[in-house]
Amino acid sequence: MTDIPENNDAHREVTHAAGLSSSALFSTSRRAWVLGACAAAAAFAFAGASRSLSWIAPAFADAPAGGGLNAFLALSQRLTGRTGFDAILGKRIYDALAKSDSQFTQNVGVLNTWLKSHGGVLSDTVTQALQADQPALAKSVGAIMRAWYLGLVGDMPHVDVVAYEKALMFEPVRDVLTIPSYCRDVPFYWTQKPVCA
Amino acid sequence: MANSNSADVVVVGSGVAGGLVAHQMALAGASVILLEAGPRIPRWQIVENFRNSPAKSDFVTPYPSTPYAPHPEYTPANNYLIQKGDYPYNSQYLRLVGGTTWHWAAAAWRLLPSDFQLHKLYGVGRDWPYPYETLKPWYTAAEVQLGVSGPDTSVDLGSPRSKPYPMSQLPLSYMDQRFSDVLNAQGFKVVPEPVARNSRPYDARPTCCGNNNCMPICPIGAMYNGITHAEKAEQAGAKLIPQAVVYRVEADNTGRITAVHYKDPNGNSTRVTGKLFVLAANGIETPKLMLMSTSDKFPRGIGNSSDQVGRNLMDHPGTGVTFLANEPLWPGRGPMEMTSVVNFRDGAFRADYAAKKLHLSNGVPTMSVTAALLKKGLTGAELDRQIRDRAARTLNINSFHEHLAEPQNRVVPSADHKDALGIPQPEIYYSIGDYVKKSAIKTHELYARIASLFGGAEVSFDDTFAPNNHIMGTTIMGGDPADSVVDADCRTHDHSNLFIASSGVMPTAASVNCTLTIAALSLKLADKLKHEI
Numbered sequence: 029m030t031d032i033p034e035n036n037d038a039h040r041e042v043t044h045a046a047g048l049s050s051s052a053l054f055s056t057s058r059r060a061w062v063l064g065a066c067a068a069a070a071a072f073a074f075a076g077a078s079r080s081l082s083w084i085a086p087a088f089a090d091a092p093a094g095g096g097l098n099a100f101l102a103l104s105q106r107l108t109g110r111t112g113f114d115a116i117l118g119k120r121i122y123d124a125l126a127k128s129d130s131q132f133t134q135n136v137g138v139l140n141t142w143l144k145s146h147g148g149v150l151s152d153t154v155t156q157a158l159q160a161d162q163p164a165l166a167k168s169v170g171a172i173m174r175a176w177y178l179g180l181v182g183d184m185p186h187v188d189v190v191a192y193e194k195a196l197m198f199e200p201v202r203d204v205l206t207i208p209s210y211c212r213d214v215p216f217y218w219t220q221k222p223v224c225a
Numbered sequence: 226m227a228n229s230n231s232a233d234v235v236v237v238g239s240g241v242a243g244g245l246v247a248h249q250m251a252l253a254g255a256s257v258i259l260l261e262a263g264p265r266i267p268r269w270q271i272v273e274n275f276r277n278s279p280a281k282s283d284f285v286t287p288y289p290s291t292p293y294a295p296h297p298e299y300t301p302a303n304n305y306l307i308q309k310g311d312y313p314y315n316s317q318y319l320r321l322v323g324g325t326t327w328h329w330a331a332a333a334w335r336l337l338p339s340d341f342q343l344h345k346l347y348g349v350g351r352d353w354p355y356p357y358e359t360l361k362p363w364y365t366a367a368e369v370q371l372g373v374s375g376p377d378t379s380v381d382l383g384s385p386r387s388k389p390y391p392m393s394q395l396p397l398s399y400m401d402q403r404f405s406d407v408l409n410a411q412g413f414k415v416v417p418e419p420v421a422r423n424s425r426p427y428d429a430r431p432t433c434c435g436n437n438n439c440m441p442i443c444p445i446g447a448m449y450n451g452i453t454h455a456e457k458a459e460q461a462g463a464k465l466i467p468q469a470v471v472y473r474v475e476a477d478n479t480g481r482i483t484a485v486h487y488k489d490p491n492g493n494s495t496r497v498t499g500k501l502f503v504l505a506a507n508g509i510e511t512p513k514l515m516l517m518s519t520s521d522k523f524p525r526g527i528g529n530s531s532d533q534v535g536r537n538l539m540d541h542p543g544t545g546v547t548f549l550a551n552e553p554l555w556p557g558r559g560p561m562e563m564t565s566v567v568n569f570r571d572g573a574f575r576a577d578y579a580a581k582k583l584h585l586s587n588g589v590p591t592m593s594v595t596a597a598l599l600k601k602g603l604t605g606a607e608l609d610r611q612i613r614d615r616a617a618r619t620l621n622i623n624s625f626h627e628h629l630a631e632p633q634n635r636v637v638p639s640a641d642h643k644d645a646l647g648i649p650q651p652e653i654y655y656s657i658g659d660y661v662k663k664s665a666i667k668t669h670e671l672y673a674r675i676a677s678l679f680g681g682a683e684v685s686f687d688d689t690f691a692p693n694n695h696i697m698g699t700t701i702m703g704g705d706p707a708d709s710v711v712d713a714d715c716r717t718h719d720h721s722n723l724f725i726a727s728s729g730v731m732p733t734a735a736s737v738n739c740t741l742t743i744a745a746l747s748l749k750l751a752d753k754l755k756h757e758i
Contacts, residue, residue, distance in 0.1 A: 152603070152605040154605070169604065173603075173604055173608070177608070178592070184301065197591050197592060197595035200612045200613040201612065204617070205557045208588075213434070214434065217558070218398040222558070
């Protein structure tokens, strides 16, 4: 068993709408990073550094005020270290989070403001910094990360599944591990030592 | 051909046991009615249910329990099993056409010859009424029916064979090969597991391509599921009736079974007559049904003159360990389980403590690793870095300990908890004794040793005994009608035309998954029935 919230009465949403398949907006650099990550440990350091810098790029500095979708996406970029998202999935996650927590949209705006005023906080340490300063906001960060990475929104007994195969948890290992229930290669590919192993 | 109310053979339960019997009997020209309590759910729907489940690590969630044929659920708990014993028996099983092998690891082990003579050799537990050799040809037949791939003769699995496995073994994953090499160099015996999973196209089903979703659902049917034989039975002429919840077995005053009665989801009752009756509704629902079927002539229920129906409940209490290896091994490539440690399956120690099998998980760890990291509050690039690092190095090993047949471990129909049709829920009295606990202490030490062989960090032991959903012993087989329920032919001692196809008949649990033994027993039983039609 994992730590994933467990709930069988949850409202279940279809996660594989056909519209998602062609709308992946992951940036080219992100894909390159993922595909190239196996090559050397150094790739991690490089990619990690470049992504940590990305949140101080204009995209974030210009994060829209308030708690709308674009403000949420800017916040998500900062929290996940990514430069772009699947647009349909982003909208779905935003809507689900907003529905699950009446304070959510307000917190998006507050979080963006907080991050702007804490320019020295690396995306890796946001939660830690917030827990000391603003525990309620730390909780919102946890909900956002869980939605993007595990594809889950809400608490028992009302957990929405907003993503499965596009959940971000699969990204860091997509060159090596399958998304369970999907086939990633020909039979017996698994005998080979992964090039990065 | 069978109509809906009468047949030569009436089978209750459409899992691997009932499906095999129904198929064999239909092929032999008998009219067959196959009654299944649960609904029929197509494979694609189960796959969709999985992908949309908010609790993917609970393998029952793609198979929703129904009000009319409930089965145990734990996220959240539906409290279908009423726990009354020292130790909760949180077993899973499924009620739908095809039965519980919709989700399993496909491990298709034979028992060892010594597993049939536990009492004779070691002075504990019970003996089977016959030796390994009697079941041996039926194991071969079962391996052909299910489609088992396994190692060639260079690997001795301890169970003598007359023929090779129908399919060569699936080649090991990099991790499983490395695990085997490291442990075997240190005196362990790690072997490729025989599995009902295709290493080539077999029986109109494809080769495994590593979807890594054996539990809860193989999306492509490369792994055997009981639905295969439920459907084969239908194609051979059997009449399969889903949503038919059998609640009473009817006997005349001579002891012959005359009918079974089932309710549909609306509670309407139907009586089905036949010549031969086979109960194949698993090790909990079958004894519950027998115990519910009381009458003036049989006040203790059907087949229960020995008072052993529902008793001797056994499983394989399991413990586990998880650790980070000091090298990237990448579990999750290929099927979910490929190797087992087998050198603790037998030995003189069985006089003192339980035999066991250890097995390495090859499940994709991405989800559990990520959930744990999110709980720690990780964000940004560091989260991705740690997902990758930990997914590559997280090893998980689990175990099955042999449980002895003890009459106080039992299933009875609850007097005060009933399902939506008014049918009693199963009430469980379960305990785990020193025979298992003593072995589990040594298992813990083995786990620590294995972890150290991989420079294990963050070694996390799970010493809580988990049920492994191998429900055995509750309609136990034996030569003496005074202390057993069925004879060597799986015929109830009390009723000449009532038979049981189930792991419930197993007198010993041994230390391996029981499905292949269920299949062998079912084929042996079907052969007997062919001579009685």
